[in-house]
Amino acid sequence: MTETSRMGRFVKIAVSAVIILVSLFLLQRLLTPKYVDDVVEGAFVAEYYEEEKDHDLIFIGDCEVYENFSPAVLWQDYGINSYIRGSAEQYIWQSYYLLEDTLRYETPDVVVFNVQSLQFNESQREAYNRMSLEGMEWSPSKVKAIFASMKDSENFLDYVFPILRYHSRWSDLGASDLEYLFKKKPVSFNGYYMRVDVRPAENVPEGRPLADYRFGANAWSYLVKIADLCEANGIELILIKAPSLYPYWYEEWDAQVRDFAQERGLRYLNFLELGPEIGVDYSTDTYDGGLHMNLSGAEKLSHYMGALLREEIGLPDRRGEEALSAVWEEKLAAYEAEKLAQYEYYGMDVE
Numbered sequence: 001m002t003e004t005s006r007m008g009r010f011v012k013i014a015v016s017a018v019i020i021l022v023s024l025f026l027l028q029r030l031l032t033p034k035y036v037d038d039v040v041e042g043a044f045v046a047e048y049y050e051e052e053k054d055h056d057l058i059f060i061g062d063c064e065v066y067e068n069f070s071p072a073v074l075w076q077d078y079g080i081n082s083y084i085r086g087s088a089e090q091y092i093w094q095s096y097y098l099l100e101d102t103l104r105y106e107t108p109d110v111v112v113f114n115v116q117s118l119q120f121n122e123s124q125r126e127a128y129n130r131m132s133l134e135g136m137e138w139s140p141s142k143v144k145a146i147f148a149s150m151k152d153s154e155n156f157l158d159y160v161f162p163i164l165r166y167h168s169r170w171s172d173l174g175a176s177d178l179e180y181l182f183k184k185k186p187v188s189f190n191g192y193y194m195r196v197d198v199r200p201a202e203n204v205p206e207g208r209p210l211a212d213y214r215f216g217a218n219a220w221s222y223l224v225k226i227a228d229l230c231e232a233n234g235i236e237l238i239l240i241k242a243p244s245l246y247p248y249w250y251e252e253w254d255a256q257v258r259d260f261a262q263e264r265g266l267r268y269l270n271f272l273e274l275g276p277e278i279g280v281d282y283s284t285d286t287y288d289g290g291l292h293m294n295l296s297g298a299e300k301l302s303h304y305m306g307a308l309l310r311e312e313i314g315l316p317d318r319r320g321e322e323a324l325s326a327v328w329e330e331k332l333a334a335y336e337a338e339k340l341a342q343y344e345y346y347g348m349d350v351e
Helices: 003-031 040-050 071-078 092-102 115-119 126-133 140-149 156-160 175-179 217-232 251-264 271-278 295-313 322-345
Strands: 057-061 082-086 110-114 236-241 267-270
Touching (some): 040 082, 071 082, 071 295, 082 092, 092 115, 092 126, 092 140, 092 217, 110 115, 110 217, 110 295, 115 217, 115 251, 126 140, 140 156, 217 236, 217 251, 236 251, 236 271, 251 267, 267 271, 271 295
Parallel strands (some): 110 236, 236 267
């Protein structure tokens, strides 16, 4: 075989390999869920990486943070620059590794963690794992988060190459899969998920008795890790329990968190108890019968939280910073536009 023919054969193989790799890449982009229509919560984690990393406050946790606090209000009323690194049923080990991941980019003054996820000692569903983990950028933190989260039926390579997991998703493809093949649609406001509709809390079930009220050793170890990580980086950690009426929050659980907070010298805010002081009204401030706050409730909680962060912790008012204020001017315009669009959609009067 001549040198020319060998070179021609090599070029053909190389071109074929490139075509195969590009095709697989495009198929993977097409088949991987975009989280822009119904289940938008799967997009929240990834949106953080598009932001300038200069936040004074970071929230971590499940839906009890991303539906109950509004960074827009914290900025508008107090000049606090914040972001919510939340995701659906975010397990506490995922919160820890998301915090570890965040510290690759920035070191906030304060971290707020919602303690509801202590109820889970192991992952419950693969779908929730994927909504928390797929959006993370690759790093040692993501690798550790995957291994800490995977159920027995899951495979690490399915996270490395999502096409292995979603190869049969053809029947679920829609217009958004093509529209957002290479671009992203923002679905949150600094991690906040806005809902303006109202469904009052009625007939909320009481908690059923448990055989053992102690938090699991695995979950508990990650609360210690979160506290240690914050302490090592000079970050003030605030533990909270959002004012969600369900899932039920037991007094025995609350006592364990209070004891831990006292032992570690941490603030713990139980918003179930603080609701009357804040003005939470479960007939108007929830969109799903008491599970989460709607816009009205989230803005009340945010105003209360902002006052505490300013007056007791001393987070700075940064509204005088020209560049940051310009960024927030755009964010607030989008926030108000979405608010008006939702009021119109639900046939509600603009507040």
